Amino acid sequence: MPREFYMKKYAYIGCLGFIAVITTEFGVIGILPQIAEYYKISIDKAGYLLSAFALVIALTGPFMTLLASGIDRKKIMLASIAIFLITGLVSSFSPPFWVLMLIRILPAFLQPVYIATALSVAVSNANDDEKNEFMSIVFSGVAVAMVTTVPFATWISSLWSWEYSFMIQTVISLIALVVIYFMLPSMPVKKKRSYGTQIKILTQPAFILSTAANFFMITAWFSTYSYFSDYLNKAKGMNESMISYMLFVFGIIGVLSTWIAGKMLNKNVTGTMAFFLSGTLIVPVLLYFSNDNLLSIIAVVGLWGFMYSPSFLNASAYMISSAPDSLEFANSLATSFGNLGVTLGTTLGGWMIITRGVEYNPWISFVFGALAFLMMIFRHFYEKRENLKLD
Structure with a gap:
């Protein structure tokens, strides 16, 4: 072997x-x-x-x-x-x-x-x-x-x-x-490790900001992904058969992108997180401009699957990078706040469908994706300031 x-x-x-x-x-x-x-x-x-x-x-x-x-x-x-x-x-x-x-x-x-x-x-x-x-x-x-x-x-x-x-x-x-x-x-x-040593990461600003970035990112993705079939059906006019093909494309590309993300994270965790997070800003715009053009929609769905699929991996790696000595506890928090993001994203997406229509759901992704980027920027400047103090 x-x-x-x-x-x-x-x-x-x-x-x-x-x-x-x-x-x-x-x-x-x-x-x-x-x-x-x-x-x-x-x-x-x-x-x-x-x-x-x-x-x-x-x-x-x-x-x-x-x-x-x-x-x-x-x-x-x-x-x-x-x-x-x-x-x-x-x-x-x-x-x-x-x-x-x-x-x-x-x-x-x-x-x-x-x-x-x-x-x-x-x-x-x-x-x-x-x-x-x-x-x-x-x-x-x-x-x-x-x-x-x-x-x-x-x-x-x-x-x-x-x-x-x-x-x-x-x-x-x-x-x-x-x-x-x-x-x-x-x-x-x-x-x-003692409970106190592990819980201590909850007082670290860099970890708190990383957790917020994870929460906002997952909320962004699931506000639309939770209603993937409904969105493609009502906003893009696809039938059930075509939607099943889209799910397959989405998933296959996701397997590839998760592997690529793993390679990228070994080189730069923050850069990888930012790269895939950019999908929460890019995909909503492309979905809007794709209208009902079939080839355009297929291309955007492929990009969507590529940018979304490593999100839980990226979130875990990004949170662990701010607390490398508490891998298991940091990962459990990443899972917990990721699931909170799933809950909030799904809830907001359902609210948007009832009040405005499913075609507006991607704009929730855009807003929360921007909030996730803001948390990353705050962490960057915080760590930069702390490094200057050490110097």
């Missing part, structure tokens, strides 16, 4: 688990109408299965990561994926809706813990100039899931019933669990 693969083995294992995690979190999106019909509830109530998941992550992620920081990393990853497996299995039996809601929320408590631990394990054998590339391998699980397992689970459910989507999620979690068990060695924490 090539040495390069051996060095990245832990990152690929983390990526596989990430695919299982994302398939469970977002796999429900495509089957919400079927769930609403089955339980005789409104679509917005069925949507709680997604929003409640994100809210639990946002509110509990950092605390759960702190509590788990002294436990063997292999055991943490196994426990996390096992909960996802149980969730998929129980959900596939179409339990009462309150049970479905409860069983959906449970893995959300450990999702940030899994992500933070998988990233920590991935970089455990990496040199400093390789860490961001290894992190990008783990995060590529998001793009891979959005192109493969998530649409596949939705397609299977359209052939039979929504329960089959959860069966697919269960199988993927089982595969990840087996791989982690047999291929990842025991990884006890040799030196546990």
Whole structure:
């Protein structure tokens, strides 16, 4: 086996688990109408299965990561994926809706813990100039899931019933669990950092500004991305078949851009963050001027997928760069505030659709993208001032 693969083995294992995690979190999106019909509830109530998941992550992620920081990393990853497996299995039996809601929320408590631990394990054998590339391998699980397992689970459910989507999620979690068990060695924490040492980063202005930049960036993207299909249908006149092709283009390009972002982050974290963040300003303008020209829309969607897909990776790397000694806790905060951004972006996007129309959603992206850039500028000048004090 090539040495390069051996060095990245832990990152690929983390990526596989990430695919299982994302398939469970977002796999429900495509089957919400079927769930609403089955339980005789409104679509917005069925949507709680997604929003409640994100809210639990946002509110509990950092605390759960702190509590788990002294436990063997292999055991943490196994426990996390096992909960996802149980969730998929129980959900596939179409339990009462309150049970479905409860069983959906449970893995959300450990999702940030899994992500933070998988990233920590991935970089455990990496040199400093390789860490961001290894992190990008783990995060590529998001793009891979959005192109493969998530649409596949939705397609299977359209052939039979929504329960089959959860069966697919269960199988993927089982595969990840087996791989982690047999291929990842025991990884006890040799030196546990005190809670106080880790929480200290919350008082650092550079970290606070980085967190705000992450929050605004994710809000910017999800104000439109959450309504991707609705936007292309109503604002650009695409039918369902064409939209499915657009999703495929979006996802395939996203896998490539996540890999490229990992290479770029090894050279310049701030520059990479700024480059991909610029998409929140460029894409809305191009969407506006593309009108209903098919080739123009395809090109813009491709650019959209390229600029959006590494956003969670870039946010984590940017936040860690301001707190390099608290990788796991910083990553859990990146996950939590990212999910807060998902919640706010989705909420604002829904409000815009009701009040003005979905064609105006990209301008929310523009506004919050500008706010994210402002936070980056503030951090730059703060760090510049601190460096001058040291000199």
